[in-house]
Amino acid sequence: MPAATSRFDPRRFDPRRFDPRRFDPRRFGLAAAAPVMAFVIAVLLSSVVLLIAGHPPLTAFTDMISYGTQAESVVNILNKSSGYYLSAVAVAIGFRMSLFNIGVDGQYRVAAMIAAVIGAAVTLPAPLHVLLIIVVAVVVGAAWAGIAGLLKVYRGVSEVISTIMLNYIGGSSLVPWMLTPAVFAVLNNNIVKTPDIPTSGWFPGITVPGGEIYGFIVISALVGVGYWFLLGRTRFGYDLRATGKSEPAAQASGVDVKRMVLWSMLLSGGVAGLVGLPLLLGATHSYGQDFPSGIGFVGIGIALLGRNNPIGMAFASLLWAFLDQSNGILDLDGIPKEIVTIMQGTIVVAVVVAYEVVRRIGVAGEQVRVAAALGGEASGGTPPDGTGPGGGTAPATAGGTAPATAGGTAPATAGGASGTGAA
Amino acid sequence: MATTAQRPVLPAPGAAGSGPRIALPAWGRVLALLGAVLFILAVTRSVSGAHDLTSSGAAGATLRLAVPIMLAGLSGLWSERAGVVNIGLEGMMVLGTWAGAYVAVDHSWWWGILAGIAGGALGGLLHALATVTFGVDHIVSGVALNLLGPGIARFLSALLFTGRPGGGVTQSPQVNQPGTFTVPGLAPALRSVEEKGWFLVSDLAGMLGGLVTDVSWVTVFAVALVPLTLFVLWRTPFGLRLRSCGENPHAAESLGVNVYRYKYAAVVISGGFAGLGGAFLSMVASNYYREGQTGGRGFIGLAAMIFGNWRPGGLLSGAALFGYTDALQLRQGETSVHALLLALALGLAAFAVWMVVRRRFVAAIAAALAGAGTLAVYLLSDSVPQQFTSATPYVMTLLVLALASQRLRMPKADGQVYRRGSAG
Numbered sequence: 001m002p003a004a005t006s007r008f009d010p011r012r013f014d015p016r017r018f019d020p021r022r023f024d025p026r027r028f029g030l031a032a033a034a035p036v037m038a039f040v041i042a043v044l045l046s047s048v049v050l051l052i053a054g055h056p057p058l059t060a061f062t063d064m065i066s067y068g069t070q071a072e073s074v075v076n077i078l079n080k081s082s083g084y085y086l087s088a089v090a091v092a093i094g095f096r097m098s099l100f101n102i103g104v105d106g107q108y109r110v111a112a113m114i115a116a117v118i119g120a121a122v123t124l125p126a127p128l129h130v131l132l133i134i135v136v137a138v139v140v141g142a143a144w145a146g147i148a149g150l151l152k153v154y155r156g157v158s159e160v161i162s163t164i165m166l167n168y169i170g171g172s173s174l175v176p177w178m179l180t181p182a183v184f185a186v187l188n189n190n191i192v193k194t195p196d197i198p199t200s201g202w203f204p205g206i207t208v209p210g211g212e213i214y215g216f217i218v219i220s221a222l223v224g225v226g227y228w229f230l231l232g233r234t235r236f237g238y239d240l241r242a243t244g245k246s247e248p249a250a251q252a253s254g255v256d257v258k259r260m261v262l263w264s265m266l267l268s269g270g271v272a273g274l275v276g277l278p279l280l281l282g283a284t285h286s287y288g289q290d291f292p293s294g295i296g297f298v299g300i301g302i303a304l305l306g307r308n309n310p311i312g313m314a315f316a317s318l319l320w321a322f323l324d325q326s327n328g329i330l331d332l333d334g335i336p337k338e339i340v341t342i343m344q345g346t347i348v349v350a351v352v353v354a355y356e357v358v359r360r361i362g363v364a365g366e367q368v369r370v371a372a373a374l375g376g377e378a379s380g381g382t383p384p385d386g387t388g389p390g391g392g393t394a395p396a397t398a399g400g401t402a403p404a405t406a407g408g409t410a411p412a413t414a415g416g417a418s419g420t421g422a423a
Numbered sequence: 424m425a426t427t428a429q430r431p432v433l434p435a436p437g438a439a440g441s442g443p444r445i446a447l448p449a450w451g452r453v454l455a456l457l458g459a460v461l462f463i464l465a466v467t468r469s470v471s472g473a474h475d476l477t478s479s480g481a482a483g484a485t486l487r488l489a490v491p492i493m494l495a496g497l498s499g500l501w502s503e504r505a506g507v508v509n510i511g512l513e514g515m516m517v518l519g520t521w522a523g524a525y526v527a528v529d530h531s532w533w534w535g536i537l538a539g540i541a542g543g544a545l546g547g548l549l550h551a552l553a554t555v556t557f558g559v560d561h562i563v564s565g566v567a568l569n570l571l572g573p574g575i576a577r578f579l580s581a582l583l584f585t586g587r588p589g590g591g592v593t594q595s596p597q598v599n600q601p602g603t604f605t606v607p608g609l610a611p612a613l614r615s616v617e618e619k620g621w622f623l624v625s626d627l628a629g630m631l632g633g634l635v636t637d638v639s640w641v642t643v644f645a646v647a648l649v650p651l652t653l654f655v656l657w658r659t660p661f662g663l664r665l666r667s668c669g670e671n672p673h674a675a676e677s678l679g680v681n682v683y684r685y686k687y688a689a690v691v692i693s694g695g696f697a698g699l700g701g702a703f704l705s706m707v708a709s710n711y712y713r714e715g716q717t718g719g720r721g722f723i724g725l726a727a728m729i730f731g732n733w734r735p736g737g738l739l740s741g742a743a744l745f746g747y748t749d750a751l752q753l754r755q756g757e758t759s760v761h762a763l764l765l766a767l768a769l770g771l772a773a774f775a776v777w778m779v780v781r782r783r784f785v786a787a788i789a790a791a792l793a794g795a796g797t798l799a800v801y802l803l804s805d806s807v808p809q810q811f812t813s814a815t816p817y818v819m820t821l822l823v824l825a826l827a828s829q830r831l832r833m834p835k836a837d838g839q840v841y842r843r844g845s846a847g
Contacts, residue, residue, distance in 0.1 A: 053582050100562050157824040160510065160562055161729060164722050165817040173814035300566050336581030341574030348567040352559045
């Protein structure tokens, strides 16, 4: 505000002032408001549903909290969230680039399956064995996602459609086919699964009072740190985000967009390949018919909820895992535990709507500030269409919307004012 | 000043979608193509002995399996023609399966179908609210709906189906199924011809016989929706305006079209179609609701729509193709689908010849090589694993997208968030 009232002067321009990473309480407040709002809406809505169904919501929630905070539950929550988090990071890499990798689900299942088969087939000393399994999973995940990347780059096929198709080809055809005794699986006590990975290929866990936490959670956290560093602190990450914001602009500034699409798809798929590993290396040590599916879609929800932010996604995946774990108690109360699925779905719907509403409020607020700043300038003697306005202070949002309100669009748009200002 | 410059451009978006090529291809060409396909199947049947390729049973199963895919495709068509991508239609279908079954347990099937449509439309309304009013990204909203739909269905099942005979968290009691009919006179006549085993004639009789035997009334209604959609979207002012919202909403708005209202209408109708497809699954294709009953048919429907280049006729052929490969799995799956490889090889060979006639030699060589490869696979293997045949729709879609993406044209503003008054 203080800088905005004075006229723009390049000599006094201080780039640090406009660093988007600079902590801005207003921005932070708006960003935090949305998930909180979404969570409150979800709790309220499920309370209403529970009331209609004739169950006291308060009992349900307090029971969930007391059950979900027991030592054993906490271990389960942490274990579940390690996979969820990886899935969310995989989705978020795509999101930052405006790519929708809906195929995380297929990618991690194919990757975990092949990693399990190869892990069981080789004999290696412990650290190398684990490393090999991890590398195989990353490569397979990346390759499966790479198909969609290649199709997009060379044939212009939307990654939304191709990853959905690859989900089904991988998850419903390739994996079930590999999981037959004729191919890779063994039949053991009427259970079809891949051969067990020898102990040298297990990832050591962390024993705590409530049980054993998968050691792979450390890798998940490292992936989160890597995600933050790569996207926020490297040229590659900058290019990736720039391409996500505006492809033509990135291209004009020398970014090879096709290469970026392919690389971000490969990266996303590589991280997706890790999603099944906490479970595979920490507990099951083989891929069977009961290996969980659907974590890829959970990841989409978590990435949306956590706003692609490494910390935000960590909280979101813990929340998601908490809801998954704590619903176990509800059946004892005679409450259908499926209420939690509704809560999760509502959170996602509410959070995307809330972000959009918050964004509009932010844009409207910014417009008011920019308008005030420009108004001050105009009275100071600068013509409104001079080269000065907006120079350093107006971010893209203000630049894009200001002409719409000022320009000659009025006849066609009776609702024009409400479109940009009302939200 | 800007408006005068724009004026000549304005009529174009409306006209762009309603070009002369939109209507069904000439009947002669369709019939010729169908004839060629039947001929190839007949040859394959007599060579390989997989008699289910053209049996009335396979044709009947194709019809039953294709209808939900077709309805899902129509659902996607309505929505995307108005510029809203609807990958949430899988979730809407789930709502349709549940709502249809819930009502049809106690009431007549007629109410069940209506409830299914309403259930899907409700999902559509939610999608419209998120995407049109709140400007949420269409894919994000769709994914959220796909999470929400099964959640709601499961919760309500736990609440309303458990404790009832045959009901539980994952399934409903038996429902009242709609009636079926067999065309008198024609069906038995076709059946007797089919049993003669005459080349081509019996094949044709088998295929037609399957389409007139034990047909559900809902199937007739659903199939009639294809020409109805074609008529409404391409031959009425309402359809023209709706499609203009998908091609260029800014231009549509400047011509006085209430874009929000048309998008809402389109997405709610789209939800209704998805819901009908769902109700078909729980009430016609089976006689109770079961969790996971949709089995990704919403996505196959989308695939059929893309396969059909965002047009009703093409969508129908896509749905028929996917339904047919599905049906063959049920009819001596491994043999039939294996025989289908031979049919594919023959088809590719025919295509190669056609390309030579058209003097497109590169395409001809590619088709010939692909055909030879398929033939080799056919000769070297005995059966196709069942897991791979279920992947057919998805592989086909990827191939079509990869090979023909230049010839596909989706609505121009499809998937873009539109805000009222944002026209420059």
